[in-house]
Amino acid sequence: MSQPEKAYSISVENLTKKFDDFVAVDKITFNVKKGEIFGFLGANGAGKTTAMRMLIGVLEPTSGKGEVAGFDIFKNSRKLKKHIGYMSQKFSLYDDLTAKENMRFFGGIYGLTNKEIRNRTKELLTHFGMEHIEKERVSSLPLGWKQKLAFCTALMHKPDVVFLDEPTSGVDPSIRRQFWEMIYETAEGGVTVLVTTHNMDEAEYCHRISMMVAGKMITVDTPQNLKDKYKLETMGEVFLHLARGYEKEHAITAS
Protein backbone atom coordinates (compact mmCIF):
# COMPACT_ATOMS: atom_id res chain seq x y z
CA MET A 1 0.00 0.00 0.00
CA SER A 2 1.73 3.22 -1.08
CA GLN A 3 1.43 6.47 0.74
CA PRO A 4 2.93 9.90 0.17
CA GLU A 5 6.42 10.37 1.66
CA LYS A 6 6.12 12.61 4.72
CA ALA A 7 8.82 14.62 6.44
CA TYR A 8 8.18 12.83 9.72
CA SER A 9 7.09 9.34 10.75
CA ILE A 10 5.42 10.72 13.84
CA SER A 11 4.06 14.23 14.07
CA VAL A 12 2.18 15.42 17.14
CA GLU A 13 0.74 18.80 18.00
CA ASN A 14 -0.83 19.78 21.31
CA LEU A 15 -2.02 16.23 21.90
CA THR A 16 -4.08 16.06 25.07
CA LYS A 17 -5.93 13.37 27.00
CA LYS A 18 -8.21 14.08 29.92
CA PHE A 19 -9.87 11.46 32.11
CA ASP A 20 -12.78 13.53 33.50
CA ASP A 21 -10.99 16.55 35.03
CA PHE A 22 -7.62 14.84 35.27
CA VAL A 23 -5.16 15.79 32.49
CA ALA A 24 -3.04 12.68 31.87
CA VAL A 25 -1.34 14.08 28.73
CA ASP A 26 -1.12 17.84 28.45
CA LYS A 27 -0.60 19.44 25.02
CA ILE A 28 2.46 17.48 23.93
CA THR A 29 4.13 18.51 20.65
CA PHE A 30 6.99 16.67 18.91
CA ASN A 31 8.15 15.12 15.60
CA VAL A 32 10.10 11.92 14.97
CA LYS A 33 12.06 11.20 11.77
CA LYS A 34 12.08 7.92 9.85
CA GLY A 35 14.55 5.46 11.37
CA GLU A 36 14.91 7.47 14.57
CA ILE A 37 14.85 5.87 18.03
CA PHE A 38 12.79 8.25 20.14
CA GLY A 39 12.52 7.69 23.88
CA PHE A 40 9.62 8.64 26.14
CA LEU A 41 11.09 9.07 29.61
CA GLY A 42 9.18 9.75 32.76
CA ALA A 43 8.37 8.52 36.22
CA ASN A 44 5.41 6.21 36.90
CA GLY A 45 2.18 7.95 36.00
CA ALA A 46 3.84 10.69 33.90
CA GLY A 47 1.56 9.90 30.95
CA LYS A 48 3.85 7.88 28.65
CA THR A 49 1.52 4.92 28.12
CA THR A 50 -1.50 7.16 27.66
CA ALA A 51 0.37 9.15 24.99
CA MET A 52 1.47 5.95 23.27
CA ARG A 53 -2.07 4.53 23.31
CA MET A 54 -3.29 7.64 21.48
CA LEU A 55 -0.48 7.30 18.92
CA ILE A 56 -1.40 3.72 18.09
CA GLY A 57 -5.02 4.72 17.57
CA VAL A 58 -6.65 2.85 20.47
CA LEU A 59 -7.39 5.83 22.73
CA GLU A 60 -9.24 8.85 21.43
CA PRO A 61 -7.45 12.15 22.11
CA THR A 62 -9.40 14.85 23.95
CA SER A 63 -7.79 17.48 21.72
CA GLY A 64 -4.79 18.13 19.51
CA LYS A 65 -3.49 16.37 16.40
CA GLY A 66 -1.28 13.43 15.60
CA GLU A 67 -0.05 11.66 12.48
CA VAL A 68 1.81 8.34 12.47
CA ALA A 69 3.23 6.72 9.32
CA GLY A 70 1.25 9.28 7.31
CA PHE A 71 -2.11 8.47 8.92
CA ASP A 72 -4.19 10.65 11.21
CA ILE A 73 -4.29 8.83 14.58
CA PHE A 74 -7.96 9.63 15.06
CA LYS A 75 -9.53 9.72 11.56
CA ASN A 76 -7.44 6.91 10.05
CA SER A 77 -6.80 4.68 13.03
CA ARG A 78 -7.89 1.50 11.18
CA LYS A 79 -5.43 2.00 8.31
CA LEU A 80 -2.78 3.18 10.73
CA LYS A 81 -2.78 -0.15 12.58
CA LYS A 82 -1.53 -1.98 9.46
CA HIS A 83 1.57 0.20 9.43
CA ILE A 84 2.59 0.02 13.06
CA GLY A 85 3.82 -2.63 15.45
CA TYR A 86 3.10 -2.49 19.17
CA MET A 87 4.63 -4.26 22.10
CA SER A 88 2.71 -3.50 25.27
CA GLN A 89 4.07 -3.46 28.82
CA LYS A 90 2.42 -6.79 29.51
CA PHE A 91 2.57 -8.37 26.10
CA SER A 92 0.79 -11.69 26.21
CA LEU A 93 2.36 -14.19 23.92
CA TYR A 94 0.59 -17.52 24.04
CA ASP A 95 2.43 -19.48 26.71
CA ASP A 96 1.39 -22.92 25.48
CA LEU A 97 2.39 -22.25 21.87
CA THR A 98 5.96 -22.46 20.57
CA ALA A 99 7.91 -19.40 19.43
CA LYS A 100 7.19 -20.23 15.79
CA GLU A 101 3.49 -20.86 16.44
CA ASN A 102 3.20 -17.47 18.14
CA MET A 103 4.75 -15.81 15.11
CA ARG A 104 2.38 -17.68 12.82
CA PHE A 105 -0.55 -16.57 14.98
CA PHE A 106 0.41 -12.90 14.95
CA GLY A 107 1.28 -13.01 11.24
CA GLY A 108 -2.28 -14.25 10.67
CA ILE A 109 -3.73 -11.41 12.71
CA TYR A 110 -1.77 -8.92 10.60
CA GLY A 111 -3.28 -10.51 7.46
CA LEU A 112 -0.13 -12.14 6.03
CA THR A 113 -0.44 -15.18 3.75
CA ASN A 114 0.94 -18.55 4.91
CA LYS A 115 3.92 -18.14 2.61
CA GLU A 116 4.61 -14.62 3.89
CA ILE A 117 4.36 -15.88 7.47
CA ARG A 118 6.80 -18.74 6.80
CA ASN A 119 9.31 -16.45 5.08
CA ARG A 120 9.06 -13.63 7.57
CA THR A 121 9.33 -15.96 10.57
CA LYS A 122 12.50 -17.51 9.17
CA GLU A 123 13.89 -14.10 8.22
CA LEU A 124 13.33 -12.57 11.67
CA LEU A 125 14.48 -15.56 13.73
CA THR A 126 17.62 -15.92 11.60
CA HIS A 127 18.36 -12.21 11.54
CA PHE A 128 18.17 -11.92 15.32
CA GLY A 129 19.95 -15.22 16.04
CA MET A 130 16.87 -16.84 17.56
CA GLU A 131 16.43 -19.95 15.39
CA HIS A 132 17.22 -22.23 18.33
CA ILE A 133 14.09 -21.16 20.24
CA GLU A 134 11.79 -21.78 17.25
CA LYS A 135 10.30 -24.97 18.70
CA GLU A 136 10.43 -23.89 22.36
CA ARG A 137 7.19 -23.32 24.17
CA VAL A 138 6.94 -19.72 25.35
CA SER A 139 6.24 -20.92 28.92
CA SER A 140 9.74 -22.43 29.05
CA LEU A 141 11.54 -19.26 27.88
CA PRO A 142 13.20 -16.75 30.24
CA LEU A 143 11.54 -13.30 30.34
CA GLY A 144 14.24 -11.67 28.19
CA TRP A 145 13.71 -14.17 25.37
CA LYS A 146 9.95 -13.76 25.63
CA GLN A 147 10.44 -10.02 25.15
CA LYS A 148 12.74 -10.58 22.16
CA LEU A 149 10.14 -12.88 20.66
CA ALA A 150 7.38 -10.36 21.37
CA PHE A 151 9.44 -7.76 19.51
CA CYS A 152 9.70 -10.15 16.52
CA THR A 153 5.93 -10.67 16.49
CA ALA A 154 5.48 -6.87 16.42
CA LEU A 155 7.70 -6.76 13.30
CA MET A 156 5.94 -9.57 11.38
CA HIS A 157 4.09 -7.26 8.97
CA LYS A 158 7.11 -4.97 8.33
CA PRO A 159 5.65 -1.94 10.11
CA ASP A 160 6.91 1.58 9.40
CA VAL A 161 6.81 2.52 13.08
CA VAL A 162 7.12 0.28 16.10
CA PHE A 163 5.97 1.24 19.61
CA LEU A 164 7.62 -0.42 22.57
CA ASP A 165 6.16 0.18 26.03
CA GLU A 166 8.85 -0.55 28.64
CA PRO A 167 10.10 -3.55 26.68
CA THR A 168 12.99 -4.41 28.99
CA SER A 169 11.29 -3.98 32.34
CA GLY A 170 12.51 -6.81 34.60
CA VAL A 171 14.91 -8.16 31.97
CA ASP A 172 18.50 -8.93 33.03
CA PRO A 173 21.22 -6.55 31.76
CA SER A 174 22.86 -8.88 29.21
CA ILE A 175 19.57 -9.66 27.47
CA ARG A 176 18.64 -5.99 27.76
CA ARG A 177 21.74 -5.16 25.73
CA GLN A 178 20.81 -7.75 23.13
CA PHE A 179 17.31 -6.29 23.01
CA TRP A 180 18.75 -2.85 22.30
CA GLU A 181 20.92 -4.29 19.54
CA MET A 182 17.68 -5.56 17.99
CA ILE A 183 16.20 -2.08 18.29
CA TYR A 184 19.26 -0.53 16.60
CA GLU A 185 19.24 -3.02 13.72
CA THR A 186 15.52 -2.42 13.22
CA ALA A 187 15.97 1.36 13.14
CA GLU A 188 18.91 1.05 10.73
CA GLY A 189 16.51 -0.79 8.41
CA GLY A 190 14.40 2.41 8.30
CA VAL A 191 11.82 1.53 10.95
CA THR A 192 11.00 4.33 13.38
CA VAL A 193 11.04 3.27 17.03
CA LEU A 194 9.22 4.96 19.88
CA VAL A 195 10.15 3.43 23.22
CA THR A 196 8.94 4.28 26.72
CA THR A 197 11.11 3.65 29.73
CA HIS A 198 11.84 4.87 33.20
CA ASN A 199 15.28 3.33 33.03
CA MET A 200 17.69 6.26 32.70
CA ASP A 201 20.51 4.07 31.34
CA GLU A 202 18.29 3.20 28.40
CA ALA A 203 17.75 6.89 27.73
CA GLU A 204 21.40 7.05 26.68
CA TYR A 205 20.70 4.57 23.87
CA CYS A 206 17.97 6.67 22.21
CA HIS A 207 18.78 9.08 19.37
CA ARG A 208 16.53 11.65 21.03
CA ILE A 209 14.53 11.57 24.16
CA SER A 210 11.57 13.43 25.57
CA MET A 211 10.93 13.80 29.26
CA MET A 212 7.42 13.76 30.63
CA VAL A 213 6.44 15.08 34.02
CA ALA A 214 2.80 15.19 35.13
CA GLY A 215 1.50 14.85 31.57
CA LYS A 216 3.71 17.60 30.15
CA MET A 217 6.64 17.08 27.83
CA ILE A 218 9.24 19.24 29.53
CA THR A 219 12.09 18.70 27.08
CA VAL A 220 13.05 16.98 23.80
CA ASP A 221 16.69 16.65 22.74
CA THR A 222 19.58 14.22 22.22
CA PRO A 223 21.03 12.69 25.40
CA GLN A 224 24.41 14.31 24.69
CA ASN A 225 22.94 17.79 24.16
CA LEU A 226 21.02 17.52 27.43
CA LYS A 227 24.07 16.40 29.39
CA ASP A 228 26.15 19.20 27.84
CA LYS A 229 23.47 21.81 28.41
CA TYR A 230 23.12 21.08 32.13
CA LYS A 231 26.78 20.06 32.59
CA LEU A 232 25.77 16.71 34.04
CA GLU A 233 27.27 13.26 33.59
CA THR A 234 24.27 10.98 33.23
CA MET A 235 20.71 11.07 31.96
CA GLY A 236 19.56 10.12 35.48
CA GLU A 237 21.05 13.36 36.77
CA VAL A 238 19.51 15.34 33.90
CA PHE A 239 16.10 13.82 34.60
CA LEU A 240 16.26 14.63 38.33
CA HIS A 241 17.45 18.15 37.60
CA LEU A 242 14.64 18.84 35.12
CA ALA A 243 11.90 17.06 37.04
CA ARG A 244 12.76 18.84 40.31
CA GLY A 245 13.05 22.16 38.52
CA TYR A 246 9.66 21.67 36.92
CA GLU A 247 8.01 20.63 40.18
CA LYS A 248 9.50 23.61 42.02
CA GLU A 249 8.35 26.03 39.36
CA HIS A 250 4.93 24.42 39.31
CA ALA A 251 4.58 24.72 43.09
CA ILE A 252 5.64 28.41 42.94
CA THR A 253 3.12 29.11 40.15
CA ALA A 254 0.37 27.29 42.04
CA SER A 255 0.91 29.17 45.33
Ligand SMILES: Nc1ncnc2c1ncn2[C@@H]1O[C@H](COP(=O)(O)OP(=O)(O)OP(=O)(O)O)[C@@H](O)[C@H]1O
Ligand atom coordinates in the same frame (compact mmCIF):
# COMPACT_ATOMS: atom_id res chain seq x y z
N1 LIG B 1 -8.32 5.00 31.82
C1 LIG B 1 -7.88 5.84 32.75
N2 LIG B 1 -8.74 6.48 33.57
C2 LIG B 1 -8.31 7.36 34.50
N3 LIG B 1 -6.99 7.66 34.71
C3 LIG B 1 -6.11 7.05 33.93
C4 LIG B 1 -6.48 6.10 32.92
N4 LIG B 1 -5.35 5.67 32.29
C5 LIG B 1 -4.32 6.30 32.90
N5 LIG B 1 -4.78 7.12 33.87
C6 LIG B 1 -3.96 7.98 34.72
O1 LIG B 1 -3.18 8.81 33.88
C7 LIG B 1 -1.88 9.02 34.45
C8 LIG B 1 -0.83 8.62 33.43
O2 LIG B 1 -0.82 7.19 33.32
P1 LIG B 1 0.15 6.43 32.30
O3 LIG B 1 -0.13 4.98 32.44
O4 LIG B 1 0.00 7.04 30.96
O5 LIG B 1 1.57 6.79 32.89
P2 LIG B 1 2.97 6.19 32.54
O6 LIG B 1 3.89 7.35 32.40
O7 LIG B 1 2.86 5.27 31.39
O8 LIG B 1 3.31 5.37 33.86
P3 LIG B 1 3.94 3.90 34.02
O9 LIG B 1 5.39 4.08 33.81
O10 LIG B 1 3.58 3.56 35.43
O11 LIG B 1 3.26 3.03 33.02
C9 LIG B 1 -1.84 8.20 35.74
O12 LIG B 1 -2.13 9.06 36.82
C10 LIG B 1 -2.95 7.19 35.54
O13 LIG B 1 -3.50 6.79 36.79
